[in-house]
Amino acid sequence: MSLVPILLALLPVTVLIAFGLVLKRLPGFRSPEFWSGAEKLAYYYLLPALLFTSVAEVDVAHVPLARLAAALVIPTVIVSLGIVLTRRVIARDLPAFTSVLQGGIRFNTYIGLSLAGSLFGPEGSAVAAIAAAILVPTVNVISSLGFEFLRTGPSSLLALLRAIATNPLVLGCIAGAVANITGLGLPDVAATVLDPLAAASLPIGLLCVGAGLQTFSMRAHARAIVISTFIKLLVLPGLSLTALFVLDVPTVPALVGLIFQSIATASSGYVMARQLGGDAKLIAALIAGQTVVMLLTMPVVLLVGQFMLG
Template sequence: MEVLIRLLALLAVLLVGAGLRSSGVLDDERTEWLNAAAYYGALPALIFVSTYDQAIGELLSVRLLGGLMAVLFATAAIAWLIHRERSSTARRSVAVVQSYHSNLGYLGLPLVAATFGADVTAVASVILGVVSLVQVPLTVLILVVMNDADAAIAGELTGLIKNPVLLSLFVGLAVGSSGIVVPGTVAVGLDAVGSLALPLALLCVGASLQVDASSIDFGATGSVIGLKIVCMPVLAWIVFSTLAVDPATFTASVVMLGTPTAVSTYVFATELGGDREFASLNVFGTTLVSVATLFVLITLIG
């Protein structure tokens, strides 16, 4: 019951964000402020406090890396097969990338941190870094190739390297592996800032949702939802059960890969020739339905 209440609270904050956008309280400028606060402040703080006292050798293993890549590319391959007959290339490219591109930073890691212990959160932070380094370039590449988009892939990759989320992960792991002691007051302060990551992210997600009822393709959107928040976590469950990883790694992997489609895919689709309305609808659909699927996942794992 506690998990359900927690997830319903997340949905409530998400809907509040959508309501504030509809009423004009959260316009584009204010949404950007909130987004910047979450992206450059709260989320990096959460990642750092989750990893600064962990040695990288204790978190990143061959099994974890291999399992993550297996699930990611298997889901992408299945999505490619299922969506290959879509008549619109712009819609087909978006359907493929949104079937595997997870919302690990804004929803996954904060949700794990709010639900599980520090050991699971530390592994989730590493998963965020590893998968982001792969799924972002893969998404850009698919959209560019399928839509013949004119994009500077090198620029996208450079931006990824400068990503504050990844930088905070590397700094946290470096501090943990080197044995540097972080003062208690600093750790407490960063922990307080990091606790704001989830509510800020949910408000931003809600404020960024754009849904046009007249353009809904239930079949295509249903396929994306099924692949992203049902097929992908099921694959993760099978793969990491087979690899016999430790409980913290199993929990973090299944929950993180069971998160909805990342909001950033809407931005990528808009910039790289994808169907932006379809992309927005899929973000909304996967986020909404994930409240139920994540409840099931967390309950089963717990």
């Protein structure tokens, strides 16, 4: 894999995100309700359909699940602990800390699935679904625990577990895993309905990513933005690459996992910040800044990954 395939894979992602950014400013598409509905459609229905169909059909015998999970989860936990231990240095207050934490570990699932499919075809899409199934619960648990720093009353483990158990992405992955393990796979009748829904998830999701980009207070939060972006786009990929190499994860699963660890943080972090009392303006600025910087760092990270893992 050379630089050209990586850039070609990033091209449609970049164009769709930019198109979403422009589209929201055009007459007829400025309504917040329109984009809110599109986001809900993609997040609650289309993306779970994609994860379900991908996991249901993947040949798990060719994916070292334990090694891949360890290589993705361990670096994520290490980075999270590092942010917690240095929170007084990297964030001016606790709400800002929660946004830096989310910005350091969250990833945009739409971008990851799109890039993996473009670079590695059906195998890449299937492995990407597995990587998402591993990382989505992990980052949601860590992010939720981060908000425990803001609580003044008793915490609720039950509420945390309920939030994870009802996450549509988690449910899509679990349903796909059940279909895979039981041997049901994806029946042709189900495929005729689910495949078009799955195919629609990425373009609609990426348009929503672009429409959701906001640049609140970038100058006011410059230090936190720089630190969080450095952690997310360089430190976490570096640790993950080391883990993937040491654990000898095969090339395609390793590079797909590296893609997910190299992606800008997701807009779901903004929603969580607003709901739980985090610094929503900071996370919005992080999402915008990281998405732009990612277009520069991603090719470098993947080329280094190809050299070490290929």
